[in-house]
Amino acid sequence: MFERIQELLSPVVLAAIWAACKAIIILLTLVVSAAWMIWLERRLLALWQDRYGPNRVGPFGLGQVIADMIKIFFKEDWMPPFVDKFTFVLAPFLAMMFMMLAFALIPITPNWGVFAPDLGMLLFFAIAGLAVYAVMLGGWSSNSKYSLLGGLRSTAQTISYEVFMGISLMGIVAQAGTFNLREIVLWQEQHIWFVIPQFFGFLVWCLAGIAVTHRTPFDLPEAESELAAGYHTEYSGMKFGMFFVGEYVGIVMVSGLTTALFFGGWDGPFSEHVPFLWFAIKCFIFMSGFILLRAALPRPRYDHMMSFAWKICLPLSLINLLATAGIMLWAGN
Amino acid sequence: MADGAPLTLPETVRDLFARFGENVFTLQTTADGMPTLWLPADRVAEVLRFLKNDIARPYKMLYDLTAIDERLRKHRAGQPPSDFTVVYQLLSIGRNTDIRLKVALLGEYPSLKTIVPIYANANWYEREVWDMFGIVFDGHPHLRRILLPPSWVGHPLRKEYNARATEFDPYQLDALRQDQEQEALRFQPEDWGMSRGTRDHDFMFLNLGPNHPSAHGAFRIVLQLDGEEVVDCVPDIGYHHRGAEKMGERQSWHTYIPYTDRIDYLGGVMNNLPYVMALEKLAGIKVPARVETIRVMLCEFFRITSHLLFYGTFAQDVGAMSPVFYMFVDRQKAYDVIEGITGFRMHPAWFRIGGLAHDLPIGWELKVREFLDWMPKRMDEYRRACLQNAILISRCRDVAAYDTAAALEWGVTGPGLRATGCDFDLRKARPYSGYDNFEFEVPVGAKGDVYERALMREEEIRQSLRIIEQCLNNMPSGPYKADHALTTPPPKERTLKDIETLITHFLGVSWGPVMPAGETSQMIEATKGLNSYYLTSDANTMSYRTRIRTPSFPHLQQIPSAIRGQMVPDLIAYIASIDFVMADVDR
Numbered sequence: 001m002f003e004r005i006q007e008l009l010s011p012v013v014l015a016a017i018w019a020a021c022k023a024i025i026i027l028l029t030l031v032v033s034a035a036w037m038i039w040l041e042r043r044l045l046a047l048w049q050d051r052y053g054p055n056r057v058g059p060f061g062l063g064q065v066i067a068d069m070i071k072i073f074f075k076e077d078w079m080p081p082f083v084d085k086f087t088f089v090l091a092p093f094l095a096m097m098f099m100m101l102a103f104a105l106i107p108i109t110p111n112w113g114v115f116a117p118d119l120g121m122l123l124f125f126a127i128a129g130l131a132v133y134a135v136m137l138g139g140w141s142s143n144s145k146y147s148l149l150g151g152l153r154s155t156a157q158t159i160s161y162e163v164f165m166g167i168s169l170m171g172i173v174a175q176a177g178t179f180n181l182r183e184i185v186l187w188q189e190q191h192i193w194f195v196i197p198q199f200f201g202f203l204v205w206c207l208a209g210i211a212v213t214h215r216t217p218f219d220l221p222e223a224e225s226e227l228a229a230g231y232h233t234e235y236s237g238m239k240f241g242m243f244f245v246g247e248y249v250g251i252v253m254v255s256g257l258t259t260a261l262f263f264g265g266w267d268g269p270f271s272e273h274v275p276f277l278w279f280a281i282k283c284f285i286f287m288s289g290f291i292l293l294r295a296a297l298p299r300p301r302y303d304h305m306m307s308f309a310w311k312i313c314l315p316l317s318l319i320n321l322l323a324t325a326g327i328m329l330w331a332g333n
Numbered sequence: 334m335a336d337g338a339p340l341t342l343p344e345t346v347r348d349l350f351a352r353f354g355e356n357v358f359t360l361q362t363t364a365d366g367m368p369t370l371w372l373p374a375d376r377v378a379e380v381l382r383f384l385k386n387d388i389a390r391p392y393k394m395l396y397d398l399t400a401i402d403e404r405l406r407k408h409r410a411g412q413p414p415s416d417f418t419v420v421y422q423l424l425s426i427g428r429n430t431d432i433r434l435k436v437a438l439l440g441e442y443p444s445l446k447t448i449v450p451i452y453a454n455a456n457w458y459e460r461e462v463w464d465m466f467g468i469v470f471d472g473h474p475h476l477r478r479i480l481l482p483p484s485w486v487g488h489p490l491r492k493e494y495n496a497r498a499t500e501f502d503p504y505q506l507d508a509l510r511q512d513q514e515q516e517a518l519r520f521q522p523e524d525w526g527m528s529r530g531t532r533d534h535d536f537m538f539l540n541l542g543p544n545h546p547s548a549h550g551a552f553r554i555v556l557q558l559d560g561e562e563v564v565d566c567v568p569d570i571g572y573h574h575r576g577a578e579k580m581g582e583r584q585s586w587h588t589y590i591p592y593t594d595r596i597d598y599l600g601g602v603m604n605n606l607p608y609v610m611a612l613e614k615l616a617g618i619k620v621p622a623r624v625e626t627i628r629v630m631l632c633e634f635f636r637i638t639s640h641l642l643f644y645g646t647f648a649q650d651v652g653a654m655s656p657v658f659y660m661f662v663d664r665q666k667a668y669d670v671i672e673g674i675t676g677f678r679m680h681p682a683w684f685r686i687g688g689l690a691h692d693l694p695i696g697w698e699l700k701v702r703e704f705l706d707w708m709p710k711r712m713d714e715y716r717r718a719c720l721q722n723a724i725l726i727s728r729c730r731d732v733a734a735y736d737t738a739a740a741l742e743w744g745v746t747g748p749g750l751r752a753t754g755c756d757f758d759l760r761k762a763r764p765y766s767g768y769d770n771f772e773f774e775v776p777v778g779a780k781g782d783v784y785e786r787a788l789m790r791e792e793e794i795r796q797s798l799r800i801i802e803q804c805l806n807n808m809p810s811g812p813y814k815a816d817h818a819l820t821t822p823p824p825k826e827r828t829l830k831d832i833e834t835l836i837t838h839f840l841g842v843s844w845g846p847v848m849p850a851g852e853t854s855q856m857i858e859a860t861k862g863l864n865s866y867y868l869t870s871d872a873n874t875m876s877y878r879t880r881i882r883t884p885s886f887p888h889l890q891q892i893p894s895a896i897r898g899q900m901v902p903d904l905i906a907y908i909a910s911i912d913f914v915m916a917d918v919d920r
Contacts, residue, residue: 049658145539149561149901216652217724227901296718298725299652301902302561 023104023114030103034248039065041248041291048295075237080142083234087141092235092242095134099249102127106256107182109266109275116182121173124181124257125166128212131250132158135214138243139231150230153220153302157211160309161218165208168317171201171324172261181257185265195262200320202262204313209258213250216294220302255286343368345425345432348388353380359413361435364615364853367422369433371413374445377436381421381451390427393741395448397422397882398458399867400466402492406871408850413437417468419445420867422882426741426757431856444469454744457890465490465578475525480571480919483517489579490878496576496583520555525567527557536564539901543572547650547905550915554892554904561901566893570886573915581868581879585845586612587686587821589876593866594680596881597917599639600860601671603632605684607866610765611855615848615870616819618687622809625767627689630701630804631671631681632766632857633797637708638667639860640790640797643912647787648719650909651728656719663711670700686846687820692813701805708798712791720784720791729784733895733907736781743894744887747862748789749911753781759858770807771800783903783910790912819846845874861885861912881920885913 039054039062046053057063079088104114105124117123132154139151172194173179176187188194195202211218220230227233232243259265259282266275300308342350342360346368349358357380359371372380384392401418403409415437422433438445447470448455459470460479467488470476478485487494495501506514520538522529530536542553551572557564577596581589593604606628613620641664645657668678674697675681675690683690719725735745737753750757758775760768776792778785814820822842828835840847850872856865862884871877888911896904 045654049655050662051658145537149539152560216654219652295655297653298648298722298728299902300724301728301900303900304727 022112026114030249030252034245034252035065037248037251037287044291045295072238072241077237080234082143084141087137091134091138091141092239095246096242096249098127098131099246099253103253105181106260107185107265108279116180119179120181121169121179129162135231142234144234146227146233147231150227156302156306157220160306161208161211164204164314164317167321168201168204168208170321171198174324174328181260185260188264189267193264200316204317207313209254213247213254215290217297217299219299251287251290255283258286259283345430352383361412364851367431367433371435371437374436378446378448378451381448384423385451390425392423392425394424394744395452395454396424396431398455399880400462400468401869401878402466402490405492406877408871416440417443417466429762442467444471446471447473449473453742454887454890467491480574482514484514489576496579527565547908549913552915563896563899563904565897568889568892570889570918574919577920578879578881581876583875585874586848587845591682594682595916596883596920597859597861598914599642601635601679602681602683603635603859606632607855607857607864609684609686611853611866611868612686612848615851615853618815618817618819620687620815621811623811624688624813626804626809627693628684628766629768630801633800634667634671636797636860637794638664640794643790647909650905651725666704666707670704673700685821687817688814698805705798705802712795726784728906730782732783732903734780734782735895743891745891746884748786749888752778752785752789754779759856759863765857771803773799783906786910821846847874859884861917883917883920885917888913889918
């Protein structure tokens with residue numbers, strides 16, 4: 001009996017269990033920080049808008065998130081009679097799932113990270129491409145005109161932004177010589193943060209990253225003042241909650257990815273002792289940036305948005321890739 | 334009638350007499366001195382065409398179209414016999430004058446030929462007159478109810494229609510009736526001559542409102558969409574109708590003042606101004622200079638608060654989240670001053686016939702000064718943060734643009750008219766309440782698009798600050814009430830010294846003042862455009878007919894003509910730039 005257990009707990013199995021534990025810890029941290037980000041956003045917006053924001057529940061109103069979660073869990077899970085039931089339920093699951101799945105690719109510290117496949121970046125593109133289905137299906141299955149318009153907008157937006165999102169990162173792939181995100185971070189540790197050699201790639205990536213999360217100024221699918229709430233007009237209760245938290249998970253994910261791709265991941269002074277601290281600080285700065293954008297910018301019209309994508313961002317990312325390749329060839333010779 | 338006939342005939346009346354002969358018209362004198370002519374129903378189209386197209390400096394704008402139920406009116410000396418009178422009021426920018434044309438109609442449910450082919454904006458006005466009086470306009474393209482639901486029975490502004498809820502059976506809304514009412518509101522494109530699709534694809538009919546974040550109140554607009562392009566649209570109003578005109582017929586002249594506050598509910602006391610000034614003309618009251626200056630100062634405060642709300646919500650409608658919060662903070666600061674002076678914030682109802690409710694409080698200068706020191710630097714910040722934002726400009730430039738001719742055709746006034754390059758601000762063109770004593774500029778645009786309409790209001794806030802500053806520096810001393818028997822409440826000083834004054838005072842306070850018979854009106858440059866009250870007195874304690882001409886009503890009527898072929902986000906920006914409140918539309 002004892003031997004059998006010992007046999008089962010061979011180093012390989014132990015490593016697998018430990019990896020699973022790590023994955024769960026990362027998942028929980030991600031969800032908690034996404035939920036906590038709702039509080040952060042409300043407080044920061046309030047700060048910038050001369051208001052208080054939630055400050056009653058717990059210290060600094062930190063308990064607000066818990067209170068909101070309890071409320072939304074116990075809310076009646078009402079479904080309008082006219083919706084396409086299966087797709088209607090599926091959409092919010094997809095919204096949250098894809099964003100979490102993409103986070104699995106992000107190398108957090110030298111030892112932490114769920115999954116680092118060799119084609120990690122391509123996998124990320126695939127997931128980001130799928131994520132639009134959540135919004136599209138949500139908009140379509142609601143069987144409401146506002147939702148449909150929101151769904152259409154998000155599709156149009158994705159078609160324009162997917163294209164150059166990939167190209168904007170190809171400069172990194174060319175320089176680091178790998179699609180593996182962990183190796184990209186390691187390359188930056190040895191050489192230089194990609195934000196400097198790939199500055200134009202970074203600019204374009206920022207736009208694409210915001211577009212992936214549907215945040216201001218790319219919040220056209222839900223454009224509150226135009227489409228009431230766009231694709232999630234008909235959602236309530238926890239299903240709405242999943243769209244909502246999914247959005248914040250997306251923000252954390254894109255911030256983490258930006259950190260890993262352009263800002264050296266965990267790299268920083270004393271990073272051998274506190275790698276996670278550096279990762280967290282960098283993420284926090286980008287997350288706050290998302291909120292600042294929301295506080296500061298109006299919403300462009302979606303055809304302006306699309307022509308901007310095709311006429312400016314796409315050529316810019318192509319030129320960036322060509323220039324990177326040219327310089328590498330010249331330096332290689 | 335006894336209220337001061339003009340000695341010489343106005344130019345327009347001479348032109349009309351020269352063209353059609355004197356016998357066609359009957360001249361009526363009114364307390365407001367506006368040329369008022371009666372003419373036979375069959376000559377209306379001809380005369381209107383002449384005034385609009387053939388005369389020099391023409392009357393391009395149909396300013397108002399309304400009716401009076403004359404059946405119970407006693408004091409009508411010199412006027413042709415009439416059961417229902419339809420009143421047309423035209424405005425000429427070139428002549429800077431108005432003319433009022435009246436048509437006498439006989440019978441219980443009379444009819445008249447429509448004038449929609451001449452003035453496009455007569456469409457809604459004629460629907461309103463039909464809705465309220467039951468007067469039929471022959472040849473009208475869509476003569477259906479506008480302010481009341483389609484299922485309504487009766488025409489409320491007719492004299493036989495009761496005003497009080499207690500005079501009706503209790504209202505009941507059971508499930509069946511609720512379904513019927515809802516079904517009656519269902520939009521049928523065919524009713525409006527719209528097709529449901531082309532050969533290749535269907536249009537989407539999107540019901541925007543009456544409950545929508547950007548509809549600014551209970552306003553519904555049904556869009557015919559091709560993708561996100563607005564092919565056509567039908568605005569639907571009346572969800573905020575509260576019968577303000579009917580209430581004028583059962584409130585005393587004095588107790589009606591608080592109702593006016595709630596017409597343009599962002600305009601506060603500025604709504605009182607045309608009402609009390611019209612009555613002062615009728616009663617022959619000349620108010621002291623101090624009263625005029627205080628009135629101007631408060632009106633400008635309300636212009637600022639109204640424009641600030643516009644500014645913030647406009648930014649919000651084009652997707653900017655923060656400005657509205659800053660502007661509400663500033664609005665509160667303005668309301669603090671207003672509250673300090675009047676004791677109330679949004680609806681002070683502070684002006685009185687012949688004066689004000691009370692004098693300025695001690696220390697008012699400090700509060701006003703504090704606001705004047707605070708506001709200008711905030712305005713500079715807003716311009717940088719909001720109006721100069723590239724995304725905002727790209728959303729607003731060349732969107733829903735119209736020219737001066739279109740603006741006049743649709744009866745557009747206020748910043749919406751000035752943005753087209755037409756320099757017409759009533760405070761300059763026809764100064765009232767002492768506006769000629771102030772130095773200020775009138776911002777004028779050129780393109781008439783959404784962006785310029787916003788720009789006009791932004792600049793008007795600065796000009797209002799200038800006016801308030803001049804009020805502060807040059808506030809005249811003197812009484813806050815005119816010394817006149819019809820001033821309400823009347824001066825009380827001598828009441829305990831002689832019995833006649835006491836009796837007059839007692840009646841004036843208990844019944845309310847009895848206004849001499851006659852007709853009067855006053856037009857002002859309100860926050861949203863030209864607002865006027867046209868009051869008919871039958872020598873009673875109450876008005877015989879109260880007509881409130883509000884600027885927002887024609888502004889909404891114009892929407893389809895300005896937005897066709899543009900997109901849904903443009904429509905949202907356009908609706909924001911109109912700056913309307915539904916109470917100002919539906920009354």
